[in-house]
Structure formats: structure tokens, C-alpha cells
Amino acid sequence: MAAIRYGYATISLPTLSLEEAARAAADAGFRGLECKLGDAPHAAGSSASTFLVGNRTTLDLDPAEGRRAARVCADAGLELIGVSPYVRTGDVAHLRRAFEVAAAAGAPQVRLQGPRPSPGGPGFHELFEAALGFVEHAAAHAAEHGVRLALEIHQHTIFPSASLAHLLVSRFDPALVGVIYDVGNMVLEGFEDHRIATELLGPHLHHVHLKNATYVPDSDDRGAVRRHLPRWSPLDDGVVDVPAVLAHLDGIGYTGWVSLEDLSTERDPLQTLRHNARVLTAIDAPGWAPGPQGAPPRPCTAAT
Template identity: 40%
Template sequence: MRFSVFTASTPEWTPAEAARELAAQGWDGVEWRVTDQADAAAPGFWAGNRATWPLTGLESKLPEIAEVTRGAGLDFSAVGAYVPCGDHDDVERVLAATAALGAGRVRITMPKLGPAPYPELFAAARTDLEWAAGRASAHGVTALVELHHGTVAASASAALRLVDGLDPARVAVIHDVGNLIHEGHEDHRSAFELLGPYLAHVHVKNVAWRPVGTRPDGSTAWAADWAPLREGQADLGAYFAALRAVGYTGWVTVEDFSTALPLAERTRDNLAYLRTLAG
């Protein structure tokens, strides 16, 4: 397995700082966050993130992205774009950018739940992915569907229904163990076996559910929060054992949104931990 970091989780670093620090720590690659984001008074995961490349004007930034990445000795694990699958113009742009970078794969996002009925959202996403498969083939890259709570692809089973019958070299799946703590958990080995050739990429983070109060009916109210890799409810030891059991040797990208440790210490410790899990 090869290890990379998704830069949504490194908001305090500029791209050059992120690449330099991750390379020095021994990471194999980086998954750049690409989106137009809101400004913020202080760097945050989702706004004011300094390690994010803007979607607006992305094409003009491609030489710099390539130089920052490969100049540090890192590979691209993928491109972490936030373009909805129904936005064909921008999907075309990020597919082309991924090809130009030689990054191989790019995430495109699936519809969020509601207010339209689920079958309508799902059918539209399938139609969009059929189109994306053709465009990905033209560019020689792969469009990735991430398992994500609150979307039409929250589980491996749902994602397989979306991509089944499409060329797995052109449309495939990111299995995300942390998102499955929110919604969509299935036995990991069974999910990997179910996805088969569509299992193209892995995201790792961790989440803990904690009591946050009492509901009007007297029952306990719970909320999910990000947790350090060792401390959340996802059993990462069992997760990596299942990956090894199915022969997965691809990229594992960390997106740790916990803040218990300073950023540099957090990324360094995560790599050491993942290496012990991978065996």
C-alpha cells in the first residue's frame, strides 16, 4: 500500500509547505483539495484552507501544482475535487486537469439526499456517471465515487448499484471507513469483495459518536465528531486486515479532521500508525 494525505486536512499549510512537510515525513503522495472556498479569519478545514487549489482558473495553476508535487518527490494519489456529477462542464474540466497532471483519478461528488425522492436522485447520478465514464475514457483517467453519508452512495452496496456495468478503469469507488461510521457501514471484507474491480481507492479517518443531551422523549441524543485515528469507533486494525485479505495494494489517503495534536505531529504520527496497520 502507498500512503497519501488529502489536503482538506492540512489547512494551515500552503501547498508548498504541505508538499515539503509530507515528503520529509515519508509520505508517498498527496491528494490535493480542489474547490472554490469561502474566506475565513483563520485557516479551517472547509474555509480558508491554505492547501486548497481553486477550481476557478484551475487550468492556469496546473504547471505549479505539478511542480509543487513532483518537485517535493511526491506522487498524486488522486485529485480531491468537489464538482457535482451533474455539472458536466466542470466534470470535463477536472477530468482534463487530472489527465494533464498525470494524476490518474479524480473524485466527483454524488447528489445529496432530499428533497427529491431517492430513486430520482439515484437515476440522475447513474446517467451522469455513464456520461462521465465516456469522458474519462477520452482523457485516460478514472472518475471516483466516494462512499459518503447523506448522499445516494453512502454504502458499498449503493455505490455498486451506481457503477455496475461501467468500465472500472473509468468509473470506480473510494471506500471511506470514517464516513461509514456516520452511515452505510457493511462488513468491510464483504464490501471489498462486493466492489471487486471497482475498489480503486481508500480514504481513512475516524469518528466517534458521543452523547450530547437528552431528547424531549427522555432518550439520549448523540452526535458524531471527528476523532484521532486510534480513538474513533472505526476498528482500523480490522479494516487493514480486510484490505490485506482481498489483496488491496493501492493508495490509502488520510483525511484526519481531529485537532487533538498539532498538524505536523498529527500527520507524522498517522503515517507511523498506518505503517504498523498495513503490516
């Protein structure tokens, strides 16, 4: 019987080499790897800068890197779930290079993020039309490379919620364009009831990112009103009700990948990975089968 599959996103393992990350993920019981591809233009100002800057698992935008990632996955007994580049809306050349890496890696999907509004910049409608035109162009080429596009629900973009993401992806064949449902990002912006959100996305629900976040008092705030700011937190200590989210996904028959994309800093990245495996075991996460009792995954292979 098909079940949820669990993988790990290499953005969460910045201190490890790709080979070390794959071995650690496999040893902990994960079945796939989602690979960071290239550098993020917003890295320096991001709340996840320690994971974005100098991340040792990062693949270069070169098909040879895709083939290397495929070999690393195969050697560890992992599937290569997808690649996660940082393609700005309209950057066709960057997107095509990401497609080439994904095809060389045998990866089934390439992540996209929406435009980021800026003070004094274009408003939602202009940004949406730009994103729509870009995805139309991208979708026309995705099938040629044997990949699909996965639009990530992400704070500070014009697609921070399921409903706004659906506004775009509903115009496309779900075999080519879908959504990464990021439950941690939606703590920061865009949360909607999971039942409503997943029902709305339907076949466009391609992938899930699992992480957690909480709110803490702003230590620099000296105003009359005490503000609270979001902070990435351990999987088992935050706003996201992790057991309930996974039970819901299982209940609707979701059998795709759940990638853990943990950006918390309470533990070093390797200890965080191992801690997350223990959390999934402790909550009896549906589909989680750590250690040797789990069924072996299909190994990923490089495209010829």
C-alpha cells in the same frame, strides 16, 4: 512485491500551503498527495467546515494549477494520487474543468460524490437516475483525458455504503469508474462488513480513505432520550479498527492507495499528520515504510 501505498489528502492540512503540505507529508513517510480542488458548496454547514473553508492547499479550477501541483509533488518526491473536486450532479462544465486540471497534473483519478437528498426534494430513484446519467456522460469523457472516476462513499449522499455505490458503478467498466472506500464516513452512515463490501466492489475498489470517528453525547440535548452524535476523532481513537481494516485490505491483495483524510481537531493539522505516521508505524501497517528506508516513489510529472 506490490503493497499498499499510503498518501495524505490535502483537505486535512488546511493551514499549510501546498508546498508545505507536500514537504510535511514526504518527511513523515507518505508517498503521495491527494489534492483538494475548488470549494465545496456545502462547506458552511459541514461538520468539516474548518477543513473546507479557507483551506490553503486548495487548487483552483485551472489547468495551470494542475501543472503547479505536479511540480510541487515532484519536488517533494511524491506521487499525485488524484484530485478531489466538489462537482454537483449534472454540472458538466465543472466536471470538464476538473478533468482538465487532472490531465494537466498527470493525476490518474477525479473524485465524484453522489447527490444529497433534501427535505421535500426528489427521492432516491429520481436522484439515482440523475446520477447514473451524469456518470454515463462523465465516463464517456474520462478516457479522453486519461483519467478515471472515483465515486466516494459518503454520508448524506445517496451512496453512503458499498452496496449502494456498487449499484451505480457495476454498470461501468472498472477501468473508468470505481469507488473510494471511505471507512471513516461509514462510521456515520452505511457501514457494511468489510469483507462483504470489498468482495462486492471487486475491481471497482479504486481507492481508500482512512480516518476515524466516534460518538459523543449531544451537549445541547435536554430531552427525555439522550442522543449521541458523531464526531471526527484521531486515527487511533474511534470506532474504526484501523489495524483490522488495513490487515483486511492487505489480505485481499489490495495494492492501491490509502489516503489519510483526518478531520479530527485534537491536534493542529501538521501535528496530526506526524501523529498518524507514528500510528502507522506503531501498528506495523502493511506496506508502510516511513523514513529513508522506504522505497522512493515514482515522481508525478505534469502533462505536456
